[in-house]
Amino acid sequence: MPKITIDDKEFEVEAGQTVLQVCLDKGLFVPHYCYHPKLSIAGNCRMCLVEIEGRPKLEISCNTPVAEGMKVRTKSQAVVDAQKSVLEFILVNHPLDCPICDQAGECKLQDYYFQYSSVPSRFKEEKVHKPKAKPLGERVMLDDERCILCSRCVRFCDEVAGDAELCIDNRGDHSTVSTFNGQPMKNAYSINTVDICPVGALTSTDFRFNKRVWFLQKTKSVCTGCSTGCNITMDHEGGVVYRYRPRDNEAVNQCWMCDEGRVTYKYINDDRILSPLVRKEGGLERTTWENAWNQVRMLLQNYSPDQRAALLSAQLSNEDLAAWHSLVTTQWTGAAQYGTGKVVESPSEDTLLRRADKNPNSYTTRALGLKPLDLGKCKLLFVVGEASETDLHTIATKKPEVVVVISSNSSTKFEFADVVLPLATFAEQDGTFTNYQGRVQRFHKAIAPRGEAKAAWNIASHISLLEGGKIPDTARDCFDLLAKSVPAYKSLRWDELGDEGKLVD
């Protein structure tokens, strides 16, 4: 292993690494724009210039392989001057419209300028004017004047999304990011270009002008759009979720996520069931939890355990499933439990991230041995979480005597329900999902439950209590319940899951 010296400190490094990789690994930050660890080297921004002893010129650290005995300086006067000058060049044609730019607050141009330059620009001529608010596709908007032409977006489409949809048209300071042949960008991962754009040139049509980013709170979570379980940062404020951004997890999603998953947050904000509902003459009416519990208690008195069944969705967390599984198998002797989940027509699927199973937790519904719905002798049915259209149709046509629906959104069809209980979304609770690989991943509570909604494990705990049982009433304890009852989860501990999750046995 070669030894190199960076800023007077000696490091043993791996042959084949670049100077920039070593600097970043060792915590010696070198500013950079065009370099991205998952993309090919472009070497065009010239921000990562460093001084290498014995070389006549400054070198870009992103394309300089390490060599035995190499002496690198990242903070010498020549480097500092070069960084200042590159930043000054970048600002030559930059519109400096930070007050109305969505990127403000998370902009590498703002940040680096503040840190590495902070001097007024000497450019006093007319700037080049380029297209503003030019849609590159349905989901991505380009402000060409803000673009620093680092080509990250171009390389992303070519190298990661697998479709060279973007290109840089024209040349010199008239260069513009454009779609090839002017066709709209259609790849399923297009919003990642917004994430990797170091400035405000590419913005998401979904998020732009919705929120100043510094007001957003960030919570580590997991995308529920499919069984991949991409790690995300959930950005929210005041009980409203504004966007998902991918969070690094090399074993799951690297640093990407699909556009489809990206907009699945909307159901957290919209069309929510805010309180329990019970059927009166003329339809479902709002009621209190107290009334709802009384209603459920009555139902439990009317139907013996072997007449009860629970239909559990693969949209539910492990904790929800563990609590309901325990309720049905240990407390309701003879009751049935079935599995369901979201099923979409011709689901999207590819080899990068998107999977046809659009449920975040099918792995656990399978591990619990949940079978397809069969109403059989069931007279009292609990539908917990989002059910497939087919199952809803079956319930509507072969209606059991009483149906209790536990659901988060009023968009779900439940005209057959006798009692509706408001369900908290995953954003409103702590918990875990197990993705298709069997990786158990933590999500954290971001916002308070909307209205009077409760987590499904909490509802299970309450129902259990109505008959004197005791299903645990914290997510952590419900997880332990799962670890105790399902062999594959035996060695997993809530506190040891970390940010990147753990594989089941």
Place this chain on the structure above:
Amino acid sequence: MEPILTKRFAVSNAATIDGYMATGGYSTLSKLFTMTPAQVIDEVKASGLRGRGGAGFPAGVKWGFVPKTTGKPIYLCVNADEGEPGTFKDRELMTKDPHALLEGIIITCYALESHTAYIYIRGEMFQELQILQRAIDEAYAKGFLGNKVAGHDFKLDVYMHRGAGAYICGEETALIESLEGKKGQPRIKPPFPAVVGVFGCPTVVNNVETLMAVPYIIEKGAAEYAKIGVGKSTGTKLFSVSGHINKPGNYEIPLGLPFSEFLEKQCGGVWKGRKLKAVIMGGSSVPILTAEEAMKVNLDYESLGAAGTMLGSGGMVIMDDQTCMVTALKILGDFYHHESCGQCTPCREGTGWIQKVLARVVRGEVRPGDCDLLLSVATNMQGRTICVFSDALAMPVKSYIQKFRHEFEDAGKLGLRKGQQIQTWE
């Protein structure tokens, strides 16, 4: 001096294969096939022949970098994208002696063990394209190209490829990108083209003039070639002389000739009896020399280097004492701003910045500190980009301002307006 590159310029039918062969053309091939490729490379190394496109890198050494055991094809790219302002030598060479280029290509490809050569020709040179294509067709018909070159067991195909009008495509890696059908932008190095070039294969890119010197070296031997010239600047070089000169045109001279002698004896001196003010020695991108400096230099790589400029492509522009240096530099600013590929930040933004300041100064709107600003911007552009395009504007900017600073500072006072050149500064 016996002309090497221009020896057929006076032969009226030299561009045809009959005319070419009648004057000894393709005669080196019989000798070539008695040599091994390594011997050919050694011969060219020994000749001291340096790249005539501008960089002046020893051609034989460049050929020696090509790995031959990769199992991949090896390519030769002929850089006929002559675009350096002030340079028009390759154009005349290709027009008047196209077969000599082909002969040079055959020898070079044999040395490189390459079976495919691409001639990347500047898009504007349509006539030259036709002339070359006709020469290629004739060479195929006579068996000098194709499956058995001159009857020997050596296959060689030569293709023409037209550029689409970008100066930057004369940079060898941008040329390769363009040849591959991509946008012509220089590549980051390493890897160098000798290892990863056209279509990811080992590639040599040589200028037209470089290759046209090769047949002579094989025919007469390296020693004979190295006798011409001085020191490490061996052989002859074409200079394209333009500007305020009595006899503009291409001149083949032995390297090392004093500029003063060249100016007066061959080019007929500065026009209209005026005095010399400044000279661009090797194409628009090299630092300018004042008359005083120019009169002391010899026309070879080392002497020009010692004088703070470069031999470059040999595009020599003579400026008389009535030339406005502000306007002259502004013209270069326009050109380099227009031609920057836009990849690297300092070049993309710096060329535009400099052009805008110069345009303003030319309009007479001079602001205090303009000269220092231009010098500083040029310094910040230099040596910090993927290719040397950025330097190609920075060097003129710095040298023009350092050597003629009063003209820039006085531009406002003298009321320089758009479209108006100051007639005299004396």
